[in-house]
Amino acid sequence: MRAALLVALLLQAAANAAIAQTYSSASPVPRTTSLPALQALAIRREIEERFTIGLEAETRGDWKPAASEFERIVALRPAEPQGSTAHYDLAIAYANLQRNDDAARELRAALALDPGFLAAMANLISVDLARGDAVEARSIADRYVMLAPDSARALYSRGIVALRSGDDATARADFGKLLHANPSYALAHYDLALAEERLGRYDAAETELRAALTLAPSYARARFALGVVLLREGNHAAARDAFARAMQDAAGDPALANIAAAMRDSIKR
Amino acid sequence: MMGVVSRTQLLRVLAAVLLAGSAFFCGRIAVAGASSLDDLLAGALTPSAAPSLLAPITSAGRVGWECKPEKAAAAASSSKAALPPDPSPP
Numbered sequence: 001m002r003a004a005l006l007v008a009l010l011l012q013a014a015a016n017a018a019i020a021q022t023y024s025s026a027s028p029v030p031r032t033t034s035l036p037a038l039q040a041l042a043i044r045r046e047i048e049e050r051f052t053i054g055l056e057a058e059t060r061g062d063w064k065p066a067a068s069e070f071e072r073i074v075a076l077r078p079a080e081p082q083g084s085t086a087h088y089d090l091a092i093a094y095a096n097l098q099r100n101d102d103a104a105r106e107l108r109a110a111l112a113l114d115p116g117f118l119a120a121m122a123n124l125i126s127v128d129l130a131r132g133d134a135v136e137a138r139s140i141a142d143r144y145v146m147l148a149p150d151s152a153r154a155l156y157s158r159g160i161v162a163l164r165s166g167d168d169a170t171a172r173a174d175f176g177k178l179l180h181a182n183p184s185y186a187l188a189h190y191d192l193a194l195a196e197e198r199l200g201r202y203d204a205a206e207t208e209l210r211a212a213l214t215l216a217p218s219y220a221r222a223r224f225a226l227g228v229v230l231l232r233e234g235n236h237a238a239a240r241d242a243f244a245r246a247m248q249d250a251a252g253d254p255a256l257a258n259i260a261a262a263m264r265d266s267i268k269r
Numbered sequence: 270m271m272g273v274v275s276r277t278q279l280l281r282v283l284a285a286v287l288l289a290g291s292a293f294f295c296g297r298i299a300v301a302g303a304s305s306l307d308d309l310l311a312g313a314l315t316p317s318a319a320p321s322l323l324a325p326i327t328s329a330g331r332v333g334w335e336c337k338p339e340k341a342a343a344a345a346s347s348s349k350a351a352l353p354p355d356p357s358p359p
Contacts, residue, residue, distance in 0.1 A: 048328055051328035052328075055325055055327060058325045081329070081330025082330065084330070084331075085326050085327075085328060085330050088326055089326060092325050095322055114331070117331055118342035118343050119336075119338040119342040121342070122323055123322050125319070126321065127322075129319040148343050150345045151342060151343050151350070153342055153350040154342075156320065156350070156352050157319070160316050160317065163316040164316055178347065181345050181346070181347075182346065182347040185347040185352075186356070187352070187355055188347070190317060191316055194314055194316060197314065216356045216357075218356060218357075220356070221315075221356075224313065224314075228313070263310075
């Protein structure tokens with residue numbers, strides 16, 4: 001009986017050893033020997049490497065080498081999302097090299113590959129404003145607000161485009177909506193006040209400017225605008241005080257300080 | 270004699286031209302000053318700056334929580350949207 005048990009245990013031990021037997025590690029087996037497949041793998045590797053190098057260059061502010069890396073990636077025509085992303089990153093390098101027309105072209109290419117790319121829309125509007133293309137800026141801003149109606153950046157961007165192109169009603173609506181969600185953003189109060197002033201709604205403009213100045217008391221541009229609105233309302237003494245204060249607060253903006261001083265001096269006591 | 274006359278005439282013509290130019294220039298300023306105070310003020314009331322560019326994106330693309338620029342582009346909060354900051358106290 002004992003002998004039989006011993007034999008059984010030995011057989012079990014031998015079986016376990018066979019199952020658990022290990023082999024020395026072999027070199028990795030290539031997954032493919034196909035030349036096109038190997039070439040595709042090499043290109044994918046190159047794209048990843050160039051992304052890493054290009055992003056590091058952009059972090060350092062080395063825009064020219066960054067542009068070279070992303071130009072090469074774009075030439076390799078990577079699949080999504082790398083295709084649209086490479087165009088987007090290349091646009092940032094171009095914009096910082098003051099090549100705004102090229103930056104706009106790359107952002108359009110990014111949006112052609114990925115029509116819902118909000119960051120590309122945001123950047124294209126800023127680039128278009130820098131290059132003076134109000135028509136494209138407005139078209140992209142409309143699309144941006146349609147896709148992301150609650151986005152603060154979409155509302156702000158379209159509001160600025162609208163103010164610059166004289167569409168005061170749209171600017172009023174966009175900054176009003178932006179402020180509904182962000183009542184403590186002083187710049188939006190100022191821009192809403194500009195729209196109200198242009199629409200002849202001086203009471204509303206004054207309210208917005210006073211809100212901006214409550215949030216940011218040294219906001220010289222808002223103080224100057226308040227002076228203008230008070231002047232339009234016929235409140236000359238208060239307007240004069242506002243221009244005087246704007247002149248003091250605009251120490252870092254000589255052009256604004258000069259015009260504030262001129263306005264202050266033009267109002268008789 | 271001829272040379273002196275020519276020089277005198279030339280100086281007179283030059284003075285007349287300068288006077289006419291000055292009058293024209295001053296007149297333009299006066300007209301502008303009288304009629305375009307509104308334009309002057311409107312020109313000073315400039316909208317805020319455009320937002321600066323959103324940051325670069327990695328090869329992973331815009332989809333996913335790691336992509337801060339795309340999140341900023343969609344954020345409802347102005348503090349998370351990379352918008353121009355409010356003026357700070359001097």
